[in-house]
C-alpha cells in the first residue's frame with residue numbers, strides 16, 4: 001500500500017485523538033450565550049493564525065493566542081476547566097481584531113466565539129466594573145440624548161477624566177453639536193436611488209463633520225440620503241463586551257429604523273462589520289439584513305463615483321486599514337480605488353499596516369498597557385514614512401492614532417476618506433465658479 005493511500009490518523013498511537021469534546025463530557029458554561037461546540041470544533045490547532053495575532057506577537061504566550069483562547073474555551077466545553085479569573089484574563093486580553101479569523105484556513109468564526117465567551121465572564125466582574133459597564137453600555141450608548149449631553153459637557157469634564165481617557169477624547173465645537181444632521185438630503189443631479197446612513201454614537205457625537213462629509217459625497221454622486229429617526233448605536237461595543245442581549249435589543253431597533261430602505265451605508269468600520277453580523281445575532285428575524293449594509297468606500301467603489309477635478313491640496317496620504325474593515329469585511333482595495341480618483345493623490349502604505357492599532361472598542365481604556373504598546377508601534381510606523389496625513393475610516397482608530405501621534409510629538413492630521421473626497425469636490429466647485 002503506498003503512503004498516499006494511508007488514511008489520515010490511522011498510524012497514530014492508541015488513545016491519540018483529534019480536537020473534539022470527550023464523549024459524554026458535561027460543559028461548565030454558565031447562564032446565557034456561550035461558544036457553540038460546532039464553532040469550536042472547526043479549529044484544527046494548526047497555529048497558522050499565531051503570527052497574525054497582535055497579543056501573541058507581543059507576549060509570545062500560547063494563552064494570548066487565538067489557538068490558546070480556543071483551547072481554553074474548549075476546556076470549559078469539555079468540563080475540564082471552569083470559567084474563572086484565569087479564563088477571564090485570557091479572553092480579556094484579546095482585541096477582537098479578527099486577524100486570526102481572516103487568515104484561518106478552517107474559517108473559524110473567532111469574533112462570534114469571543115463575543116459569546118465574554119458573556120460568560122461578565123458575572124466575574126467586580127460590582128464597580130459591572131456598574132461602570134452598565135452605565136456606559138446599557139444606559140449611555142443606546143440613548144443618544146445622554147451621550148449628546150456628555151459631549152456638551154466634555155470641555156468642562158475633560159480635566160476630571162482619567163489621563164488615559166482624556167488623551168483619546170477629541171475636541172468638538174459646540175456649534176457642531178447643536179446643529180443636527182439633515183433628515184433628508186436630495187441627490188445632486190439625476191437621482192440614482194436612496195441610501196440611509198448610520199449616524200452612529202461615537203461617530204456622530206465626536207466626528208459629526210465626517211457624517212456631514214459622507215452625506216455631501218453621497219448626494220454629490222446622485223444618492224438621496226436619509227438619516228432615519230429611531231436608529232440607535234449599532235451595538236458593537238455592547239457585543240464586544242459581553243452584553244449580547246443588549247446588542248440584540250439595539251439590532252432590533254435598527255432593523256425597524258432601517259426597514260424599507262435599499263441600502264444602509266456605514267462610514268465607521270466597526271459599526272459596519274457589526275451590522276453585517278445582525279443575521280448571526282438575530283437569526284432569521286434579521287431577514288438578510290447584511291445584504292443591504294455597505295461600508296461607505298465599498299458602496300462608492302461598487303456604484304462608481306464622479307471623479308473630483310481638484311485634489312484640494314492633498315498630494316500624499318497614508319491609508320490606515322481598520323481591522324473591522326480589512327479583517328472582518330475584507331475591505332482593502334475599495335478605499336484605495338475610490339481615493340485613487342482624486343487627481344494627483346498618492347496613497348502610501350503604512351509599514352505592517354495590517355496590525356491592529358490597539359483601539360478595539362474600549363480595549364484602549366480597559367487594557368492600557370497592551371493598547372499603549374500597539375498605539376506606539378502604529379504611530380512610529382506612520383512617522384517612519386514621513387506621513388503628514390493619515391486616512392482612517394473608524395472613529396476608534398482615529399482617536400487612538402491621533403493620541404499616538406501626539407505622544408510621539410509628531411504633526412500628522414487624521415482624516416476620514418469622506419473628508420478627503422468632500423474637500424476635493426468642494427475645491428473643484430470653487431475652481432469652476434472662479435473660472436465662470
Ligand code: SF4
Pocket residue numbers: 042043044045046047048049050066067070100103104105106107108
Ligand atoms: S483558529 Fe484557525 S488558524 Fe488558528 S489554530 Fe485554529 S484552525 Fe488554525
Ligand code: SF4
Pocket residue numbers: 052053054055056064065066069093094095096097098099100101110
Ligand atoms: S481577535 Fe485578534 S487579538 Fe484576539 S485572538 Fe484573534 S488575532 Fe488575537
